[in-house]
Amino acid sequence: MKYLTFAAGVFGASAALAQTPELTVYTYDSFVAEWGPGPQIETAFEAVCNCDLTLVAAGDGAALLARLQLEGDRTEADVVLGLDTNLVPAARETGLFAPHGADATLDLPITWDDDTFLPYDWGYFAFIHNTDLANVPQDFLELAASDLSILIQDPRSSTPGLGLLMWVKAAYGDEAPAVWAALADNIVTVTKGWSEAYGLFLDGEADMVLSYTTSPAYHIIAEDDTSKDAAAFDEGHYxxxxxxxxxxxxxxxxxxxxxxxxxxxxxxxxxxxTTNWMYPAVMPADGLPAEFDTLVEPRNALLIPEAEVTELRAQALAEWLDALSQ
Structure with a gap:
């Protein structure tokens, strides 16, 4: 009888577990990291959804889109979190996405009106350096003319890497190939994603790394370290x-x-x-940490319109590949 009671209890628990719905969200590696926003968001959502939220890391943002394109209708994802404006045209072409249905007033530096892709945060790309770096460049031309070493990410797998290509293209247009040709000898290595590049920078492998204007906030808040800063570029920031x-x-x-x-x-x-180290798309009730007031504010905000992204992305990638192959 005890065995039957025990077995019935196990069966009941298993049945209840099986009935718990699961929501699968594909995202990028740093989002699900122990120090990223994923763990807190998983706990908070499961507290209100009566479900199991499963966050699946799929590389960086561009790799995330590539996985979706490969899986197509067979994908197990219910939601994708981690695309950006440079990937929207290609993502939209897949026909895999549905309207988001969310209703909120967004706090963005531009007007946003899209019923499929919902912003959850934003920021500006920048090169991060130690504050004791002498002669910090004020634009890409000064960087290219210097002997400073930089770490960047691959635009084929990384959204920051693609963002850098679009940044140079938006700032220099037809002169972008010459800028890349001049920058080529400054590049120490090209990593698959952001985490690898930033880790190498922290290990002292280069003078500067492609990241975000908000990156110094992490060091100030999490580490009480004021030794990192973002270079403010005169062309503006993407x-x-x-x-x-x-x-x-x-x-x-x-x-x-x-x-x-x-x-x-x-x-x-x-x-x-304070986990993704970006600006929120909807301002929290308590606002931003005071340390965000110390961050670089771009002189100009650069963004290539969606209608032009596909063509310019192909051009920029070809120019970058050509410059680095010389």
Whole structure:
């Protein structure tokens, strides 16, 4: 009888577990890291959804899109979190995404009106350096003319890497190939993603690394370290808006819709500044940490319109590959 009671209990627990719906979110590696926003967001959403939120790391942002393109309708993802404006045209062409249905007033430096791709944070690309670096360059031409070493990410797998290509293209247009030719000998290495490049920079492998104007906030808040700064470039800085979108083929459409709305809430947005180290898409009730007031504010915000992204992305990638192959 005890055995039967025990077996019935196990069966009941297993059945309850099996009935718990699962929402699968594809995102990038740093989002799910122990120090990233993923763990806190998973806990907060599961507290209100009566579900199991599974965050799947799929490399960096561009690698994330590549995985979706490969999987197509067979993907197990219900939501994708980690694309950006440079990837939207290619993502839209897949036909895999559905309207997000979320309703919120966004706090972005530009007007946003898209019913499929929902912003969850934003920031500006920048080169990070130690504050004791002499003769910090004030534009790409000064950087190229210097003997400073830099670390960048591969634009084929990384959203910062692609953002850098679009930054140079937006700032220099037809002169971009010459800029890349001049920059080629400054590049120490090209990493697959952001984490690898930033880690090498912290290990002293280069003078500067491609990251964000908000990166010094991490060192100030998390490490009480004021030794990092962003170089302010006269051309301006390229804007990155990070996006989430539900999959049209999701077998959990109601949960996906709930998660998309959850993204706009304080429970999600308040986590972003001190875990993803970006600006939140919806300002949290308590605002931003005071340390964010010390960050570089770009003189100009650069962003290539979506209608031009596909053509200019192909041009910029070809120019970059040509310059680095010489």
């Amino acid at each position: 804007l990155q808006i990070e996006l989430a979108a539900p999959l049209a083929g999701s077998d959990q459409p109601e949960l996906a819709a709930q998660f998309m709305q959850f993204i706009t809430t304080d429970a999600f947005q308040s986590v972003i500044p």
